Amino acid sequence: MANLVSIILQWPDLNIREIAENFSRLACNAHTICDSELIPLGTGLYPVISIINHSCYPNSVLVFEGRMATIRAIQQIPKGSEVLISYIETAGSTMTRQKALKEQYFFTCSCPRCIKLGQDDDIKESAVLEGYRCKNHTCDGFLLRDTEIKGFRCHQCGLVRGMEEILKIAGEEKDMSEKASVALSSGYNTEALDMYLKVEKLQMKLYHSSSIKLMRTRETLLRV
Numbered sequence: 503m504a505n506l507v508s509i510i511l512q513w514p515d516l517n518i519r520e521i522a523e524n525f526s527r528l529a530c531n532a533h534t535i536c537d538s539e540l541i542p543l544g545t546g547l548y549p550v551i552s553i554i555n556h557s558c559y560p561n562s563v564l565v566f567e568g569r570m571a572t573i574r575a576i577q578q579i580p581k582g583s584e585v586l587i588s589y590i591e592t593a594g595s596t597m598t599r600q601k602a603l604k605e606q607y608f609f610t611c612s613c614p615r616c617i618k619l620g621q622d623d624d625i626k627e628s629a630v631l632e633g634y635r636c637k638n639h640t641c642d643g644f645l646l647r648d649t650e651i652k653g654f655r656c657h658q659c660g661l662v663r664g665m666e667e668i669l670k671i672a673g674e675e676k677d678m679s680e681k682a683s684v685a686l687s688s689g690y691n692t693e694a695l696d697m698y699l700k701v702e703k704l705q706m707k708l709y710h711s712s713s714i715k716l717m718r719t720r721e722t723l724l725r726v
């Protein structure tokens with residue numbers, strides 16, 4: 503990006519390192535401005551709001567009315583405690599959240615949710631949010647990896663789901679999602695709707711009923 507700016511501006515004494523540093527500051531401190539339906543509209547730098555640190559279990563949220571940014575408490579905040587917002591989507595598993603924070607903000611979160619990484623509750627939460635569903639459609643159990651059988655086992659009914667079958671459906675779902683996304687961005691809404699319905703069907707076969715992927719597909723379906 504810094505090189506691109508330098509090429510476009512063509513100022514003789516332009517310092518590329520300084521531009522790169524400014525881009526880095528922006529990436530760590532800026533916020534995405536969203537509309538009331540949380541559709542991103544752009545990026546804004548709000549010096550006061552940039553002071554606020556992150557938690558995956560925040561006590562406040564950042565909301566926008568047009569360009570005006572407001573911090574709203576979402577729980578009782580005892581006097582003297584730190585106001586915290588989430589920089590990322592809180593619905594992800596601990597691994598997904600930690601990865602996103604490391605990549606964009608360069609820190610390892612140690613909030614009350616993140617310190618549970620690897621504990622039973624955390625494994626269960628991840629398996630529900632991002633894992634696969636039980637093969638028995640009347641069972642709402644989540645699957646856990648079983649290395650001995652090279653597959654997954656339902657924590658509730660014990661039924662095994664093979665890797666091969668999962669990979670086959672996952673492949674179909676990926677292909678269909680890509681096609682649907684292209685159709686939507688090209689303005690072919692009727693075709694996109696049809697494709698997203700197929701994606702939803704495949705995801706219902708593959709993922710747990712509370713999976714984030716499934717929720718996102720349904721959100722897109724509503725929008726389309």
Ligand SMILES: C[S@@+](CC[C@H](N)C(=O)[O-])C[C@H]1O[C@@H](n2cnc3c(N)ncnc32)[C@H](O)[C@@H]1O
Pocket residue numbers: 530531551552553554555556557606607608609610611612
């Ligand atoms: C928007 S700034 C927040 C304010 C910053 N702490 C300061 O003093 O200016 C974002 C940066 O703060 C740090 N940060 C924010 N939340 C953090 C947390 N929960 N744990 C560790 N570092 C955090 C990270 O370096 C991140 O890139």
